[in-house]
Amino acid sequence: MTRPPALEARSLCVEIDGARLLHDVDFAAHAGRVHALIGPNGAGKSTLLAALSGDLPAASGEVRLGDAPLAGRSPKALARERAVLTQDHRVSFPFPVREVVAMGRHPWARSPEAERDDAIVDDALAVTDVSHLAHRTVPSLSGGERARVALARVLAQRTPVLMLDEPTAALDLKHQEDVLRLARTHAQRGDTVLVVLHDLNLAAAYADDITLLRGGRVVATGSPAEVLTAERIEAVYGQAVEVLPHPSTGVPLVLPIR
Amino acid sequence: MSGARTGTGTVETGASGAGTNRTPLDTVTAPPSGRVTLRTRRTLLFTGLALGLVVAAVVAAGTGQLAIPPGEVWASILRGLGLSNAPETVPNADSALWNIRFPRVAMAVLIGAALAVAGTVMQAIFANPLAEPGVVGVSSGAALGAASAIVFGWTAAGDLVTAGAAFVAGLLTTLLVYFTSRAGGRTEVVTLLLTGIAINAFAGGALAFLTFLGDSGSREEIVFWQLGSLNGARWQEVAVMLPLIAVAITGALLLGRTLDLFSLGERGARHLGVRVEAVRITSIVLVAILVCSAVAFAGIIGFVGLIVPHLMRMAIGPAHRPLLIASALGGALLLLLADLAARTLVPMAELPIGMLTSLIGGPFFFWLLLRTRRRSGGWG
Numbered sequence: 001m002t003r004p005p006a007l008e009a010r011s012l013c014v015e016i017d018g019a020r021l022l023h024d025v026d027f028a029a030h031a032g033r034v035h036a037l038i039g040p041n042g043a044g045k046s047t048l049l050a051a052l053s054g055d056l057p058a059a060s061g062e063v064r065l066g067d068a069p070l071a072g073r074s075p076k077a078l079a080r081e082r083a084v085l086t087q088d089h090r091v092s093f094p095f096p097v098r099e100v101v102a103m104g105r106h107p108w109a110r111s112p113e114a115e116r117d118d119a120i121v122d123d124a125l126a127v128t129d130v131s132h133l134a135h136r137t138v139p140s141l142s143g144g145e146r147a148r149v150a151l152a153r154v155l156a157q158r159t160p161v162l163m164l165d166e167p168t169a170a171l172d173l174k175h176q177e178d179v180l181r182l183a184r185t186h187a188q189r190g191d192t193v194l195v196v197l198h199d200l201n202l203a204a205a206y207a208d209d210i211t212l213l214r215g216g217r218v219v220a221t222g223s224p225a226e227v228l229t230a231e232r233i234e235a236v237y238g239q240a241v242e243v244l245p246h247p248s249t250g251v252p253l254v255l256p257i258r
Numbered sequence: 259m260s261g262a263r264t265g266t267g268t269v270e271t272g273a274s275g276a277g278t279n280r281t282p283l284d285t286v287t288a289p290p291s292g293r294v295t296l297r298t299r300r301t302l303l304f305t306g307l308a309l310g311l312v313v314a315a316v317v318a319a320g321t322g323q324l325a326i327p328p329g330e331v332w333a334s335i336l337r338g339l340g341l342s343n344a345p346e347t348v349p350n351a352d353s354a355l356w357n358i359r360f361p362r363v364a365m366a367v368l369i370g371a372a373l374a375v376a377g378t379v380m381q382a383i384f385a386n387p388l389a390e391p392g393v394v395g396v397s398s399g400a401a402l403g404a405a406s407a408i409v410f411g412w413t414a415a416g417d418l419v420t421a422g423a424a425f426v427a428g429l430l431t432t433l434l435v436y437f438t439s440r441a442g443g444r445t446e447v448v449t450l451l452l453t454g455i456a457i458n459a460f461a462g463g464a465l466a467f468l469t470f471l472g473d474s475g476s477r478e479e480i481v482f483w484q485l486g487s488l489n490g491a492r493w494q495e496v497a498v499m500l501p502l503i504a505v506a507i508t509g510a511l512l513l514g515r516t517l518d519l520f521s522l523g524e525r526g527a528r529h530l531g532v533r534v535e536a537v538r539i540t541s542i543v544l545v546a547i548l549v550c551s552a553v554a555f556a557g558i559i560g561f562v563g564l565i566v567p568h569l570m571r572m573a574i575g576p577a578h579r580p581l582l583i584a585s586a587l588g589g590a591l592l593l594l595l596a597d598l599a600a601r602t603l604v605p606m607a608e609l610p611i612g613m614l615t616s617l618i619g620g621p622f623f624f625w626l627l628l629r630t631r632r633r634s635g636g637w638g
Contacts, residue, residue: 055525079531086529092385092521093576103519107531153522157530 004067006031006192007052007082007161011061014051014216021047022216024061029209031160034183034193036207038200038227040237044216045196046087049165052194053084065161079107083157085164089150094137097149101125104156113158124156127182129175143170151179155186162186164195168202180206200254204228212236228252300574300584307587314591315367318598319359326351365491365499366597367590369552370562372503374589376548377563378570378582379510382517383541384450387568387626391549392560394450395457396432400553401483402461402468403427408479409472418498421554424483428550429543431457436542486557486612488597495555506547507586513537513544514579521576559612561619562589568626 005028014022022044029035037045050056052063054070063070065081073081083104091100101124105117125131128148133141138149147170154162164183168176176199183193184206197203203210204224211221214236220227230243233254240257320326326334326348334355336342346352373391380389391397406412407423435457439450469480516537519527528534552559570584593611596618600611 053529055528074531075528075533076531079529084525084529086523086525088523088525090523092523093387093571095518095521095576099518099577100522103522103530106515106519109515 003030005029005064006066007194008064008067009048009052009061010064012048012051012063013059013061014047014056015059016047016056020059020216022051025213025216025218027052027211027218027221029161029192029194031192032187032190033208034180034187034195034206035209035211036203037194037196037211037213038198038203039213039219042215043213045213046165047216048213049084049163049194049196053082053163054078055084076107079157079159081159082161082163083154083159085151085154085162085167087165087169089143089146089170091138091146094139096135096137097130097141097152098125098134100138100149101130101152101156104153107157120158121156124152127155128152129178144172144175147171148175148179151182155182160190161192162194164193166196166198168197168199176202200228200233204252204254205249224252228254296575300580303570303573303584304580304587307584307591311367311587311591311594314594314598315363318366318594319355319363321598321602322354322359324348324350324354326355331355361493361496362488362491362597363594364493364496365488365555366594368496368499368503369488369556369559370566370589370591370593371507371586372499372548372552372589373559373562373593374566374585375507375510375582376545376552378567378578378585379513379517379541379548380545380563381567382520382578383538385520385523387571387630388564388623389450390561390564391545392558392563393623394435394454395461396428396435396546396549397553397558397560398458398461398465399431399434400424400428400550401558402431402464404483404554404557405465405468405480408483409468409476421495421498424554425550428553429546431461432542432546432549436539482610483553483557484612485610486559486615487600487608487610488556489601489608491555499551499555502547502551506544506551507582509540509544510582511579513541514577514582517541517578518576557610557612559593560616561622562593562615564626565615565619565622566592568622 007029009025009027012022012025012027013020025044025048027048037048039045047056051058052070054063054073058071065073065078070078098121102117102121104124105114105121108114108117122131125134128151130145130148130152133145133149138146141149147167151164151167154164162183167179167183171179180195180202183195187193187208195207197207207224209222210224210227212219212227212232219236220232228243230241233239233241233243242255242257244253244255245251246253316328316331320328320331330346330348330351333342333344334346334352337344337352338356377390380391380394381387401424403426404420404424406427407420412419412423435450435453439446439453465480465484469477472480516527516532519530519532520537522530524534566589567581567585570581570588574580574584596614597611600609600614603609
């Protein structure tokens with residue numbers, strides 16, 4: 001790949017309260033691709049996502065967004081570059097769904113882009129299948145519905161880089177597939193999509209690239225077929241698995257040996 | 259219903275229509291039905307509160323030992339503004355109104371608005387409906403400053419020293435609460451409330467000590483600070499308070515849209531481009547100015563900042579710009595009525611207004627807790 005990565009970490013170390021959570025992480029996500037971050041609990045997936053989004057400072061090394069260092073950019077400039085779906089989908093006060101999704105337009109207030117606010121919000125509500133909830137208040141929704149509303153808000157931000165931390169965690173089967181199809185659509189339009197996933201089969205099916213983390217270090221990075229080998233998964237997760245190619249698509253299928 | 263008049267044939271658009279295909283750009287101006295009724299509700303509430311405020315102000319000004327009918331109160335206002343020269347129909351009406359009642363009404367309106375707006379801002383930045391200046395100890399810190407001025411005789415230096423001491427102590431307390439309840443760049447709500455308990459406990463003890471130290475005159479004054487009262491309000495005090503409160507409320511309104519984003523949590527707000535720390539410290543200073551202006555002249559009047567924003571949120575939803583306007587109006591109205599009750603409930607005596615608001619506010623707070631626990635399991 002000749003183009004510089006849209007999002008990159010170089011020898012990134014991150015510390016919280018003196019504990020080193022990421023060790024010399026090198027990472028690159030490219031425009032037009034879905035990049036999945038996988039790894040066991042506590043591997044540092046969310047920490048890496050937080051560092052890449054600018055929430056956590058680098059103890060050493062650096063994060064680059066759009067081939068320029070991320071540190072020192074204003075929150076507003078960042079908000080026009082990248083949108084982040086965190087695992088916390090709560091909204092403290094009873095805002096209607098539509099108003100919450102419209103909050104995603106905040107970075108574009110008083111810019112020419114703001115003219116399209118209403119259309120963009122409607123579109124985000126539609127693609128995440130929450131249009132019918134537009135006038136309900138967020139605290140009255142189920143966990144899965146709230147997660148989709150949060151995703152709608154993130155999509156309404158219309159940024160070239162999307163960072164999604166476990167977007168499928170609270171969702172049913174169909175909505176899990178919907179969300180990842182959406183991620184693919186955005187990648188096809190040229191966006192950079194970074195997604196933290198627990199389900200290795202979802203990662204294998206939808207990601208172009210996978211980075212596997214353990215203990216705050218990168219274990220492997222590459223295509224799903226390269227990263228998801230039975231030996232490596234067993235070594236990292238401590239669970240014996242079988243990896244089979246899907247009979248028609250060839251996508252790796254990860255099956256725990258029970 | 260007025261909803262029918264304002265609805266422009268957009269019933270049930272937004273939601274269902276957008277489900278299957280993308281909304282074309284030319285429908286941008288057609289608001290979904292829900293927003294029209296919300297706008298109507300806001301207009302109704304603003305108008306109702308404003309009218310209620312005017313009526314309550316006229317009635318409150320006319321009520322007291324010297325009863326003055328509303329018509330005469332109105333005439334006196336016009337006379338005072340030089341818009342009329344009709345003679346007084348009630349002897350001494352002008353003097354009673356302009357020297358005693360009007361400054362008191364003005365003070366009730368200002369303080370009510372200030373406390374309610376302070377509560378709204380505080381709840382917004384801590385993303386929690388339980389955050390209230392009194393609960394976190396700001397008011398008692400300010401009262402401690404006032405009591406120190408009274409007991410140590412700093413008041414000899416001038417009339418406004420007590421108010422100034424309350425102001426400074428309140429501001430310092432606010433900053434203390436803010437910085438001690440933060441850890442690793444975050445403010446934990448539980449820590450915040452516990453800090454409030456600690457501050458209230460300390461201020462209570464210190465106030466008791468000052469009461470013990472002071473002579474009987476000082477004791478009476480300290481009791482005034484603790485119970486709160488608008489008795490003896492003067493134009494001079496209103497003139498000090500007005501610019502502070504006006505500036506702080508304007509500042510809060512300018513933050514309105516940004517405060518909405520805090521309901522997504524600190525990270526969520528930052529991801530949308532908010533300078534979280536800057537907004538937070540600005541808000542804290544605004545809260546301190548509002549609360550300290552109020553406490554400096556009227557003592558501790560608790561729970562206005564808790565009750566009013568909550569009721570207004572139930573009526574018009576949580577969007578902060580309209581909510582702040584409604585809270586200012588509602589707080590002014592509530593305190594005006596509470597003051598009217600404080601000076602008329604018991605004949606020939608004046609109840610402390612802070613006592614009244616606490617008697618109503620305490621149970622309200624409790625109800626709020628129970629309701630929140632039922633709905634979402636409370637706060638972890």
